[in-house]
Each structure stands twice: as structure tokens, then as C-alpha cells.
Amino acid sequence: MKKIVLSLLIIIAFISCEKKDGAEGENVHITGNVEGLGQGKLYIQKIQDSALVILDSIIIKGDSKFESNIKLESPEMLYLFLDRGQTNSIDNNLMFFAEPGNIQIETTLKEFFAGAKITGSKSHDLWVEFNKINRRFNEENLTLIEKRLKNELKPNQATSDSIETAYQNLLKRKYRYTANFAVNHSDNAIAPYLALSEIANINITYLDTIQKSMKPDVAKSKYGKMLTEYIKERKTTEK
CATH class of the missing domain: 2.60.40.1120 (Carboxypeptidase-like, regulatory domain)
Known part of the structure; x- marks a missing residue:
């Protein structure tokens, strides 16, 4: 899985x-x-x-x-x-x-x-909508990567800590946005797809929320079944 x-x-x-x-x-x-x-x-x-x-x-x-x-x-x-x-x-x-x-x-x-x-395709329309914001997260991440590489040339611990803090905050914002988007569109297969492709490593509580919010037909879809199976595997592994 x-x-x-x-x-x-x-x-x-x-x-x-x-x-x-x-x-x-x-x-x-x-x-x-x-x-x-x-x-x-x-x-x-x-x-x-x-x-x-x-x-x-x-x-x-x-x-x-x-x-x-x-x-x-x-x-x-x-x-x-x-x-x-x-x-x-x-x-x-x-x-x-x-x-x-x-x-x-x-x-x-x-x-x-x-x-x-x-x-x-409504599913594709939602994916495009999601990516409008997600693209900003990716651009911010590239900027941080560039800063990290420059800092490696002349290492500075304070700069390194600042970059790491910025990265962790960016990750939280991206995860929160993705999880909310998935829950708000729980009637579409985009919800479990995003959970798996964008935030698979998020706290299991968030994945549980997305899984439980899925409408019956979405839960039976390819990605709905994959998400349910993935959550079971995560819970087994993290016990």
C-alpha cells in the first residue's frame, strides 16, 4: 500500500x-x-x-x-x-x-x-481549484530550498533554524489546507485522492476525519478503498 x-x-x-x-x-x-x-x-x-x-x-x-x-x-x-x-x-x-x-x-x-x-470532469475542476493554492505552497518550498542551499555554502545556525521553522510552518499550512479541502469536498473522489497523494504522512486523526466524511459512493471508489486500507495499515504499524 x-x-x-x-x-x-x-x-x-x-x-x-x-x-x-x-x-x-x-x-x-x-x-x-x-x-x-x-x-x-x-x-x-x-x-x-x-x-x-x-x-x-x-x-x-x-x-x-x-x-x-x-x-x-x-x-x-x-x-x-x-x-x-x-x-x-x-x-x-x-x-x-x-x-x-x-x-x-x-x-x-x-x-x-x-x-x-x-x-x-467535476473531479478535474476540483483538482485545478486545489492546485491554485497548492502551487503557492510549492513555490514557497522552492524558495526555502534555495535559501537552504545558499546557507550550506556559508553555514549559519541561526539562519538554518529560521529556515527549518519556516518549513515546518509551511508544511502545517499545506496539510491544514489540503485536509480542509478534502473534507469540504467529501462527495467527490478528489477527497481520498488528495489524502493519499498530498498528506499521507499527516497525523492519522486527520486522515480518519477525511475517511469518515466520505460519502458512500466515494468510499466505494478506487481511492476511497485505498484510503481506508492505508489508514488500517498506518494504525497497525503505529500501535
């Missing part, structure tokens, strides 16, 4: 594997356009057993528009991976929180991740 939690924190590099035959009862219809892409291949992937597996592969040749139909048991974070051929880029992987229904992805070859606009 801990490996599963860790896998949610990292966008894993593309892992080649065979695509499975189309599943019955496909309930997610994805349409999109990668403006500027004349030739290439797109892969729709998800994390399974700590690795990325392909749900669908789409060949782009001439027409930059694409379409895919997949099956999901519950809302889940997916990855749209762009194979640029011989050109490598850190802007090749686009995360999107998918859910049953119609989802549209509009992006460009130049800004595949940064310029993407995704509509049709």
Missing part, C-alpha cells in the same frame, strides 16, 4: 507495455485536439500496481484531433502521454482527473501540459 501511495506522488516516465483489448461497458468518452501536432502517438495511461499501464493508444497522422473510449469503475487520475518520437521533453505528460461521461482536452504541441484546457 505504501508503494501505491508513493506512486501517486510521482509522474512516472513512460513504460512500454501492450494495450489490452477494448473493454465492455466503456463509460468515458474523451475527445481532444493537440494543436500543431501533425504526426506522433498519444497514450492514455493510469497507475496500476505502482506502474503506468496503457488504456488506449492513438496514432496522430495529419489530423491533430483525437478520440478515445475507455472504462473506469470510478473517477481516477489518468495521464495523456505524448510520444514526440526522437524529441524528449518534460512537457510530455498531462495529468487529468477522469470520470464517467464526456471529457474534452484542448492543448498544443508547444505547451502540451502548461497550455492544456480540460472540461467535462
